[in-house]
Amino acid sequence: MTEEELRLLGSLCEVAAMPAADVVRSCVFKNRLPKAKVAKLDRQTYMELKRIGNNINQIAKHLNSKFEVSADRARAIDALSAKLDQIIKLLLHDR
Known part of the structure; x- marks a missing residue:
């Protein structure tokens, strides 16, 4: 192998967390x-964000079933949920 090929193999091993033979x-x-x-x-962050998202959904469901939610609160909850989805997507695609 050339030095460049060896360097590339080393990078692949590091990213995959695998020995060279397996790569x-x-x-x-x-x-x-x-x-x-x-x-x-990343995995821990992703899981925590999913838990937060579940909590937001539960809060929204509870508020909608028990009370008449003001438009401002509904928009705020929707905005939080959308922002959380955006963060999760960025985490998943930033590898």
Whole structure:
């Protein structure tokens, strides 16, 4: 291997959190690059954001079923939910 190829293999190993032999096997025998491993912090952040989203949905459902919610509050809850969805999408696509 050239030094550039070796450097590229090292990068692939780091991103996939796999030894070089496994990366090469995946490329040669499965004809695909290994998937990037999700960082633990990203996974924890993603899970916490999903919990927050679930809480927002539960609050909105409760408010809508028990009380007449003002348009301002409904818009605020919708805005929070939309912003949370946007953050989650950015986290998932920023790998």
